[in-house]
Amino acid sequence: MESRNIRLAVIPGDGIGTEVVAEGLKVLEAVGTKIEPTHYDLGAARYHRTGETLPDSVLQELRGYDAILLGAVGDPSVPPGILERDLLLRLRFEFDHYVNLRPVKLFPGVRTPLADTPPENIDMIVVREGTEGLYAGTGGAMRRGTPHEIATQESLNTAYGVERVVRYAFDKAQSRPRKKLTLVHKTNVLTYAGDLWQRTVNRVAAEYPEVSVDYSHIDAASMFFVTQPERFDVVVTDNLFGDIITDLGAAIAGGIGLAASGNINPTGAAPSMFEPVHGSAPDIAGQGKADPTATILSVAMLLDHLGLSAEAAKVEQAVAADIAARAEGAAPRSTQQIGDDITARVAG
């Protein structure tokens, strides 16, 4: 009996999103999975055409898929926050993607901007909380536009929300050779939220005696990412700190063109969503300049999430081989050429 096809919703989005997603899908096809993609035209173009960001009916439809592949959203023609909040963050929230998983790994052959840093020194995974904190969107403005304006933003943190992501992070740490977990926060200033995070980590730690636990303030952690990245194995942190530190992680691991991510709902109650860490990069959109590798690595994470670990490994190996070839001084390639080359390695 044949197993049913895997149903994948594809949201290319804006800017380079469409270009990199096309390459991701090529690789997905080549790896020989029974994945059936359906495209959704969400993003700036649709917003301008219809005023819609994410219609409820589409949200409902998306809920029925096994997974989502997203390119990037955001365009300078749309005021900041609209597509981010009403489309991207809404998907993360509605589908309860409470784990935002972001590996920070230096592939051999990739040039890191850090001097004298061998690949083995940069090999961590950041477990970023994805559904609360300052991303909750609460806050407001009063007397807007006057000299008496006050604007607030609220960070909401719940025991429920913190504990589940901390548990996930401990599981991850337990499964890795170094078994080390670092909480990154700012407990000395954000005393209420920091206290909740720290107590939660302390409590859950008792159930994982093999995992060694560390703590770093976000400011110090940012420094250590540059000066001693080997300090980190699994990092668990809140939504905003995770946002910052994973871009920094992308930078030290050779750039945003290689950084993959998964927005994961570990319960399976809603589809998980995979996307490159980079944005829509409107300045280089449509020119074939974007590196699709981050999307292709996100596809590997997607395959792994769906239980197709052999296929995931194949994609990762193809990427690693492609990257190693770059180090040997290959000429610069277009988005499509990189996609084709990795596809050929996957197929071959």
Next chain:
Amino acid sequence: MESRNIRLAVIPGDGIGTEVVAEGLKVLEAVGTKIEPTHYDLGAARYHRTGETLPDSVLQELRGYDAILLGAVGDPSVPPGILERDLLLRLRFEFDHYVNLRPVKLFPGVRTPLADTPPENIDMIVVREGTEGLYAGTGGAMRRGTPHEIATQESLNTAYGVERVVRYAFDKAQSRPRKKLTLVHKTNVLTYAGDLWQRTVNRVAAEYPEVSVDYSHIDAASMFFVTQPERFDVVVTDNLFGDIITDLGAAIAGGIGLAASGNINPTGAAPSMFEPVHGSAPDIAGQGKADPTATILSVAMLLDHLGLSAEAAKVEQAVAADIAARAEGAAPRSTQQIGDDITARVAG
């Protein structure tokens, strides 16, 4: 007629704070200023002895000084937040230090962890807001310690608070050769606060036609600090983003041992306070291992703030010469030796 002595309050604080401040004072004396220092024993020791962090009477006394020199506060024996909030942050708030000025400058001869980055590529100044944002301390916890706990933190931003620091940053940018100002925020997620910051920058920009204005999200800025630090000349940002990005700045400019800062009240209504960016580093305290250079450079900022620009320049030059000598492979020195060597250069 002799001008009156400058009255300086000195708060060595905890850990390496006392060690580095001693060297800072040595340099201050050698530079030949009529500065009269008075020591205040605030920090962990006093807290344990008397339960006091910053008594109101001491706060009142401090108000009468021309400036404050602070080492570092914080000790693992005190729960996180107590000394930070009730001593360090209270000083910043009570004395309305709305500008937290943090130069990020790579001195020739200093090793940056960034590959292929010449000193001229790292030369910026971060103007961090110092009195509001998430540092306001508002927030709370409900059902603490139960599975239903919720912990909140609030970021408070006012037109009054944002405009004054933005104006300061534009003045700074106007006075520098590149005349470039970059706002760092997260306008696409922190829409209320981001909107206030962005509108304020846009409005004030009209008064500074020679200053070119740029914007970067905090996540992208963290990446650019590592990959393209030359993008930045003057950075203006909120309290928390400024905290993070200046530690990162310290890292790329050769380490926290060199990073100076000033907590400035530009109106002169209360004394400004100068301190190294680093913390109390309890792990190396009392061992003569701390680099006092950050404190000595903070002393230079203090002198400059008090209008003693020739003396400030002298201290800076002595530091630059000392650093250049390090590059020539001088043997590692103790805190005191570094202080002595810089003092000798200042005196000689």
